[in-house]
Amino acid sequence: MNRPGEVDQKVVEFAELVGAVDPITVVGGRTQWAVGGTPESGTREVQAPAGIWSHEPEEMTVRCGAGTTLGELSEQLARYGQMVPFDMAAEATVGGVLSVGHSGLRRLKYGHIRDLVLQIRHVDHSGQIVSSGGPTVKNVSGYDLCRLMVGSLGKFGCIAEVTLRCLPIPAVAKWFTGVLDPFEIFNRLYRPSAILWDGNRVWVCIEGVESDVNAQASLFDFEEVAGPPSLPSGGRLGVEPKDLRTYTQNDEDKWVAEVGVGVVHSERPGPDRSINAVNRSLMKDLEKRLDPNNRLNPGRQVLV
Amino acid sequence: MVHKSADEKLLSDLRSFLGDRARNGDFELGLYSKDGSVLKGDPMIVCLPLNTDEVQQIVLACRKHDRPFLARGSGTGLAGGAVPIGEPVVIATAKMNKILDIDIDNRIAWVEPGVLNLDLSRELSPLGFHFAPDPSSQQVCSIGGNVANNSGGPHCLAYGVTSAHVAAVEVVLPDGRVTILGDLTPDSPGYDLRGLFIGSEGTMGIATKVAVRLTPNPPEIRTLLLDFADVRDGAAAVSAIIAAGLIPAALEMMDQRAIEIVEAFVNAGYPTEADAVLLVELDGLPGGVEHGVQVIRSVAESHHVGSVRVAVDDSERALLWKGRKNAFGAVARIKPDYYLHDTVVPRGKLVEVLEKVYQIADAYDLIAVNVFHAGDGNLHPILAYDSEEKGVLERVQAAGRAIVTASIEAGGVLSGEHGIGLEKRDYMGMLFSAHDMATQDLVREALDPDGFANPLKVLPSGSRCSDSFGQHVPEGAWV
Numbered sequence: 005m006n007r008p009g010e011v012d013q014k015v016v017e018f019a020e021l022v023g024a025v026d027p028i029t030v031v032g033g034r035t036q037w038a039v040g041g042t043p044e045s046g047t048r049e050v051q052a053p054a055g056i057w058s059h060e061p062e063e064m065t066v067r068c069g070a071g072t073t074l075g076e077l078s079e080q081l082a083r084y085g086q087m088v089p090f091d092m093a094a095e096a097t098v099g100g101v102l103s104v105g106h107s108g109l110r111r112l113k114y115g116h117i118r119d120l121v122l123q124i125r126h127v128d129h130s131g132q133i134v135s136s137g138g139p140t141v142k143n144v145s146g147y148d149l150c151r152l153m154v155g156s157l158g159k160f161g162c163i164a165e166v167t168l169r170c171l172p173i174p175a176v177a178k179w180f181t182g183v184l185d186p187f188e189i190f191n192r193l194y195r196p197s198a199i200l201w202d203g204n205r206v207w208v209c210i211e212g213v214e215s216d217v218n219a220q221a222s223l224f225d226f227e228e229v230a231g232p233p234s235l236p237s238g239g240r241l242g243v244e245p246k247d248l249r250t251y252t253q254n255d256e257d258k259w260v261a262e263v264g265v266g267v268v269h270s271e272r273p274g275p276d277r278s279i280n281a282v283n284r285s286l287m288k289d290l291e292k293r294l295d296p297n298n299r300l301n302p303g304r305q306v307l308v
Numbered sequence: 309m310v311h312k313s314a315d316e317k318l319l320s321d322l323r324s325f326l327g328d329r330a331r332n333g334d335f336e337l338g339l340y341s342k343d344g345s346v347l348k349g350d351p352m353i354v355c356l357p358l359n360t361d362e363v364q365q366i367v368l369a370c371r372k373h374d375r376p377f378l379a380r381g382s383g384t385g386l387a388g389g390a391v392p393i394g395e396p397v398v399i400a401t402a403k404m405n406k407i408l409d410i411d412i413d414n415r416i417a418w419v420e421p422g423v424l425n426l427d428l429s430r431e432l433s434p435l436g437f438h439f440a441p442d443p444s445s446q447q448v449c450s451i452g453g454n455v456a457n458n459s460g461g462p463h464c465l466a467y468g469v470t471s472a473h474v475a476a477v478e479v480v481l482p483d484g485r486v487t488i489l490g491d492l493t494p495d496s497p498g499y500d501l502r503g504l505f506i507g508s509e510g511t512m513g514i515a516t517k518v519a520v521r522l523t524p525n526p527p528e529i530r531t532l533l534l535d536f537a538d539v540r541d542g543a544a545a546v547s548a549i550i551a552a553g554l555i556p557a558a559l560e561m562m563d564q565r566a567i568e569i570v571e572a573f574v575n576a577g578y579p580t581e582a583d584a585v586l587l588v589e590l591d592g593l594p595g596g597v598e599h600g601v602q603v604i605r606s607v608a609e610s611h612h613v614g615s616v617r618v619a620v621d622d623s624e625r626a627l628l629w630k631g632r633k634n635a636f637g638a639v640a641r642i643k644p645d646y647y648l649h650d651t652v653v654p655r656g657k658l659v660e661v662l663e664k665v666y667q668i669a670d671a672y673d674l675i676a677v678n679v680f681h682a683g684d685g686n687l688h689p690i691l692a693y694d695s696e697e698k699g700v701l702e703r704v705q706a707a708g709r710a711i712v713t714a715s716i717e718a719g720g721v722l723s724g725e726h727g728i729g730l731e732k733r734d735y736m737g738m739l740f741s742a743h744d745m746a747t748q749d750l751v752r753e754a755l756d757p758d759g760f761a762n763p764l765k766v767l768p769s770g771s772r773c774s775d776s777f778g779q780h781v782p783e784g785a786w787v
């Protein structure tokens with residue numbers, strides 16, 4: 005149960021560790037450490053508590069320390085035929101993945117990872133614990149600070165504990181490839197899990213019961229493969245899904261796009277994207293309110 | 309509060325660009341003093357803008373005259389979110405009801421906030437798409453209201469609530485600036501202000517355009533009605549279906565009293581002798597749907613199901629849903645008034661909390677009817693009453709508080725979809741610590757430092773630093 009005052013002891017200890025004074029950053033699996041830049045030197049590094057604190061298979065929810073690795077999480081959930089489709093490196097931590105806020109490869113079907121978050125407990129700049137969201141699969145109690153935390157690169161607080169929604173692992177998950185028009189595939193398949201495209205070749209992930217997966221796959225001249233291609237990891241940019249049709253890049257660079265989503269994985273970082281002046285002022289104001297002394301991940305930037 | 313002369317100045321300022329779409333006649337003021345809840349407020353002026361520009365000018369005029377304002381969609385909200393407190397100007401979006409652009413390649417539609425939820429899905433249907441959130445009030449509620457309340461509906465079990473289906477929102481901020489939160493790319497740069505705004509119940513500004521995501525219509529749909537002689541078996545079956553790894557598109561439950569009332573109203577052939585029914589919908593590709601039907605049959609059998617009825621065609625399916633979607637209206641057959649609650653509990657606690665709901669209703673001498681989104685543990689106990697009865701409102705209120713308390717004690721939350729508004733504002737402390745609420749307020753203030761937008765909602769007054777327009781739920785707010 006998750007009422008005020010019933011915070012896990014490990015969260016309380018983490019709050020003491022974070023304290024209220026010096027510059028601080030939480031280290032996860034360092035799998036996406038450079039996103040937004042690295043913290044200034046002199047910033048104290050701490051680790052969030054790890055471990056699965058409760059998994060209730062019938063509720064399809066799991067509560068864990070933010071330092072729990074995705075590997076540990078998926079191992080536990082898989083025992084009950086469940087998953088949280090983060091689709092990131094096994095060494096990455098739940099808190100780290102949420103702080104960076106990049107969606108996984110199967111976003112086309114499962115949506116953004118922020119929509120899997122039910123409750124977050126974080127330690128704020130003053131060393132106090134803040135809970136937002138709630139433990140149940142549906143909840144609109146209070147302002148949605150969980151959404152705000154996802155993708156905030158730790159600028160609003162140190163995530164200590166997370167409750168996530170779990171999904172059933174589909175009976176069958178297959179990857180297919182072919183040299184085909186990805187947009188036609190997008191329009192004809194019913195809710196595929198991923199469509200990847202490198203400008204020439206397409207990889208498609210289809211999940212469900214065997215007969216549906218096979219029937220969907222038979223609509224195109226596909227060849228079954230073990231999994232997705234290796235993705236260029238130098239950069240990640242986003243365009244409107246329809247703009248992928250005309251997407252071209254420096255020919256020497258490899259890229260793989262998520263069709264229907266608009267994420268492009270490329271070898272080099274994309275251009276910085278501008279934020280309009282009004283939104284920037286609101287975001288700056290939020291930073292000032294939630295971290296008045298600039299002690300949370302100083303040097304790391306969400307607002308480039 | 310503000311002097312009469314200032315009000316007249318504000319009215320004439322508003323009329324200078326709205327003409328007779330700025331109103332303060334008794335009829336309008338009466339109409340806009342209430343929403344779908346049992347609360348009542350006091351609007352000062354009602355405005356019916358046509359576009360973003362006009363909304364912006366109204367907001368600027370309100371600021372000039374130091375007058376709060378409140379956005380209103382269709383007024384079906386059940387937590388008093390659209391009840392005007394502190395004599396605000398009501399900005400009703402009813403005339404901003406155009407679907408602006410349907411962008412199939414991006415699977416997005418840009419709509420004005422006054423577009424009705426069902427109208428949007430009807431418009432999209434021939435193109436093979438729909439807007440997934442489908443509140444039971446979808447015939448009348450507005451997309452702006454859905455965004456403000458982060459609304460759900462029966463099919464949100466599989467598809468998620470409004471926040472997952474809105475890519476961007478154009479907002480007139482409480483200081484009159486206009487901006488777009490979010491965008492159509494997968495990672496809108498900066499912090500997720502879009503996600504923060506959705507569900508903020510009109511306290512962070514007024515949505516003037518919404519980019520909603522289009523969901524493809526499923527190729528196959530199967531609707532089943534299961535009846536149980538014991539409500540406990542029905543509730544246990546809900547957990548067992550989910551535990552079997554199946555997430556139906558919808559999984560709704562009705563208790564005995566609801567079945568009786570609904571059947572008398574729609575004649576859908578609901579089994580009136582049953583203690584509970586489950587309405588289950590499966591959608592997707594044919595193999596998955598067929599597999600789901602088998603899983604449900606076998607789970608139902610092991611939970612002593614009476615019968616399993618599978619709708620044979622679209623008209624039977626529509627009939628089964630008609631019962632569910634008209635349940636609240638049908639309650640009028642037993643008592644003229646009702647108070648509809650909304651809490652969420654872990655699915656495994658459904659039976660326990662349902663039993664408490666009946667006990668609470670008995671203790672306060674009220675009638676409880678239960679029709680709810682069982683699949684996600686979202687209870688909707690309806691307390692039916694007659695407001696003419698002396699002292700009944702006090703009993704309804706006390707029973708409501710007891711239901712919320714029982715839900716929280718079972719590990720649940722204050723609201724699954726109707727929001728906090730005014731109704732549950734003072735219950736926030738049951739779920740959040742003072743510091744949690746102070747942090748929420750800090751964030752709210754970043755968007756509305758002076759407390760102009762829908763004042764006195766969501767957070768109890770103690771946690772708000774900027775309540776310039778009064779403090780408590782006013783005496784007499786309960787109708």
Ligand SMILES: Cc1cc2nc3c(=O)[nH]c(=O)nc-3n(C[C@H](O)[C@H](O)[C@H](O)COP(=O)(O)OP(=O)(O)OC[C@H]3O[C@@H](n4cnc5c(N)ncnc54)[C@H](O)[C@@H]3O)c2cc1C
Binds near residue numbers: 380452462511
């Ligand atoms: C019979 C019945 C069944 C219902 N079933 C469901 C259900 O299944 N699921 C569910 O989630 N809800 C349900 N509801 C509740 C209600 O219909 C929803 O909350 C709905 O989204 C409210 O929309 P509205 O247009 O009526 O908003 P209103 O009631 O007019 O306003 C609701 C809130 O939104 C704010 N608001 C409205 N428009 C804007 C805007 N443009 N910008 C900013 N803020 C705005 C208001 O200030 C207010 O705080 C039901 C209600 C009834 C009466």
